[in-house]
Amino acid sequence: MQVEIVTIGDELLLGFTIDTNAAHLARQLAAVGVEIVRRTTVGDAAHSIATGVRDALDRAGAVITTGGLGPTADDQTKPAIAALFGRAMRLDDEILEGLRRRWKDRGWGELPVSNEQQAMVPEGARILTNNHGSAPGIWLEDERGRWVAMLPGVPREMRGMLADTLLPLVRERAAASTGTVILSATLRTTGIAESKLADRLGDLARGIHGMPLAYLPGVDGVDLRLTARGLPAPDAQRALADGIAQLRALVGNHAYAEGDRDMADVVLAHCRDHRLHIAVAESCTGGLLGERLTAIPGSSDVFRGGIIAYENDVKHALLGVSEDDLRVHGAVSEPVVRQMAAGVRNRLGAEIGVGITGVAGPGGGTPDKPVGTVWIAVDTGHYQRAYGGRFFGDRAEIRYRATQSALEMIRQAPLR
């Protein structure tokens, strides 16, 4: 089963919003055997929506749109697509009642007149209930079985409606049509360059069991992705599991996770297994390492906290870094980062202390310590390692790569 996605919104086309909905939709649909063959983004104008959806419908026969269902004048998705299907618009009393109730329940008072537009639906449409917001979704189908499903643009609402209502509907149709799925599996690597990986993988770089292998370099490292198409689910799963095992054997310890699992999650699980606690001392990353660890639900049984020591006197006062070393070697130096890691471990009563200090840029670089210079240390009391290196990219990338390396150093440390 093939589907095209059309995301609607001037803010997407003009680049003011990054389109995260399209990626989420694609992943969810692939898992039920739907192949996204093309994605189109068009502006808010009714004629742009109509031509974009018409082209997609002509090619694939099935289209999912996001956006343009809101209460304001630039929300034209429903009437534009209704016109494409030759349907009139009508006011749906049940939706209107639901909107009024929602407003009242939340203490927002009377429903604004502008929001009544959200209760207008095309004749003959199937309503997709929205349990996460006010705009309902719409399913329109013609006599030839070609369909368009319209979802809201707000990511939380779109995701909820997809899971609750649209996905079961699409899954039913996809299974009836082929019984096959599209499944991917990803092996995440870090600390090894794309070209070195390719050399190490040799012939496998061209694919395994007919599944193509893609290299996805990013700030986390290089992800290796295998994709199985046109197989029944159990066969696809078997082929992928075997393919990932073959990759793992060649990649070795540079592989840290599968799927989209974050390194922070891997490190937390690793420390949880060893009943160890982490404390962080961050300078140039300013809290990003703590943020990444605590982004994972349930991190509180491993992560104790940390000290953001952005100023030198905070490094001294709260972490016990020697004022002499700060003066002589500078804040971005091996002695300082070692004392940061040991200091935060002691002050917070954790078994593992991590320190990061560096020059994130764009200013602050010197010939000795150019932008991107970062020192990282891990201290466990009976083991200490410091690493100094230079990371490339902009401020955000340098900071992110520094936290990724720090996490990798915890993962590689002899913990007991």
Add this chain to the structure above:
Amino acid sequence: MQVEIVTIGDELLLGFTIDTNAAHLARQLAAVGVEIVRRTTVGDAAHSIATGVRDALDRAGAVITTGGLGPTADDQTKPAIAALFGRAMRLDDEILEGLRRRWKDRGWGELPVSNEQQAMVPEGARILTNNHGSAPGIWLEDERGRWVAMLPGVPREMRGMLADTLLPLVRERAAASTGTVILSATLRTTGIAESKLADRLGDLARGIHGMPLAYLPGVDGVDLRLTARGLPAPDAQRALADGIAQLRALVGNHAYAEGDRDMADVVLAHCRDHRLHIAVAESCTGGLLGERLTAIPGSSDVFRGGIIAYENDVKHALLGVSEDDLRVHGAVSEPVVRQMAAGVRNRLGAEIGVGITGVAGPGGGTPDKPVGTVWIAVDTGHYQRAYGGRFFGDRAEIRYRATQSALEMIRQAPLR
């Protein structure tokens, strides 16, 4: 001048990578008067690239692609588009030499055979130099003046090549064709709902000076965006400046910034003006507030650092929060957050202390303190304010909204 964007890659179509290039391209091009009329994403297969680019070229006559220029077998952009233009591929000695030099200079040894593919170019192509990576870009044009520019998919390389090479080229053509630009201006608001904004704006909600007004709700608040099209640059700038001033008058103090400026930047500038320093005490946000402040270059003259007090005993030991209050009121409570803010201000010697504690979820909620319950306090020594509320969304949204509210509370505080 109208251009279409075609982003290429299975990882985009399958949703494994979020397409940030498209947004960047659109913004940069709009500022030189180029209108992006449609954006398409296709997979890596040569026929998908060829049909996607052909359709776009037929509609707009000018296309920019990203992706598929790498060294691996799934990089098919150049041959696919060369075939569309009826051009053969040839090996470019100069590019090959450059690649070899790059490898040598970086100490990577011999150029791998797989990378030699990056020196293949279509006959008659113009080379777009890549100062930020190994894959050069390509400009192909036919006898009717229709063109395709091919950029790499790695964001840093794409951005560099766009700024260095492609943008000057496109700007020249755009100015020659119309002399007009597309410009947008955005007023950022926080702490006020979309529908309340619409009521407050009244007739202006339909647009100002013929410029449409878009509402862009997000985790930061609601952005209001005006877009001027088809005017010479000075006229567009004048109309936008006047429009934003009219919006500001109606929105009042809920407006905190223009453009894409982050609240953290606004707060840093505000404190810098008052020569005040910030220290943060974070529990549920785990470092995110520090991360947001330090993401802004030059934050070190305002931001001193902070304490990530994820565990209760860290709140007591490092921030001086009363153990009795932690036991009696719980970690997510008004007395605790007030002591966190005051404690971090004292310990780090800052004029402004901020505390955040809450239940970010998905676990940890109780009937009394459901997921989303957050307490925030700002302490300046002579002023203290605490706010307790409930934020909606998932873990990431709740955490982000908590930091946004904390920053807004600093912005609204009487600082002297």
